[in-house]
Amino acid sequence: MTSKLIQVRLPDLGRKPHGCPEEALRSWARLQATHKSVKGLFDTLNQLRQQGDPRGAISESQRDLARAAIAFTSAGVDASLRTLLRDTLPTLLAVDGAAHNAFVGHFYDKRLQSAPTQATKQAIVALDPRAALIELYVADLTAASIQGAKDLIAVRKALGVRGEQVSDQVLKDQQPFFNARQEVVHELDLVDPSGKGTRSRRHRDIEAVGAQCGQVLLLVSEFVTLTATAVKSAALTAARSVDGVPVRNAS
Template identity: 40%
Template structure:
């Protein structure tokens, strides 16, 4: 294995979008892919400078590990931004044409009536109740960041994507490791207790980080392609 192997994401599908409702999400995905790949290229260049100076690269420097952390954060931000954009742009037309999306909307209404009856009464009693309800539904899916694989299932169900293949519950559950790593970095600065004294930061290695980021970008692309196919 080369001493300074360039980490590379898998290429995105050649055709991500054929509809206006997925075009913005696709552009955001391309940007996320380029950003993460750019971080890997920066890491490669930094390590090459060390090699050129005759310095060993067997151990990652702190700044190099931060580039790996940034790759996970950028991949998560891309997943978040793209999936929310899909919901905002593609869900409204899908609600008018795709029965599976209506099932999820009806479940949302039932849960709101049971858990928040005053809100349900206000929304369903509005002059344009259907418009207000759909706006509330979209907002409920997009107002927070995607934190767990449960959120991936929620987006899948809202868009009416069949829960099979890469969208099966069992496969989406495998993204728990990615969300854990992203949250450790974003919310905890990757710090961990290591006994008495100053907390240390978690170790991040090149290949595992590449795999986590690649899996996040890849499932995001799958969401774009699947949603586009339903329109």
């Protein structure tokens, strides 16, 4: 009889970006740590399945490992992207280009349409206004956890990643993962039962969870790789500038 044992595997992240600049190293390290932790959860899940009856139903405790994988993955996505923004924007914004345009647009649209807030005023008069404004920008972008395609598009824009490199559709395809994350982390994965009794748990398809976690981790890997390339280009452009005046990024 052919075994129907479900095995959940994460795709490999691949190698660290070639010639990865220092600005992208922390983000890559956090992504790797997340991948390792989530892989460990799925390995444990697979071992439990092997020890039991492969034809038996998946137990609730086994589904809890899938729920934990969602929580671990979402925390790692948040940490990796927040770190990527914080560490790379100072270099990306030192030159003219898509990332700088997004930075300027954010302040005009979000913080300078009306009277400046106290936080904006403090950043403007700081000893290093540029650094303070960048930190405020990162705080605006990462004030809450990543909730879906809209937030991913904002991160993509801030990093200067082009739509033809990572399309809107690719970002929208991650929404099922973020919906699951919302249910697991914020709603405790509970649903109202149809009738009397206590609240019950949502059904979790562990294969679908594995696919969703793998896809979103690979997406973050793509963000890190593309941003690493952009950082190297921006650093080279900035080094060629005259008297420290930013010049347009040739890339």
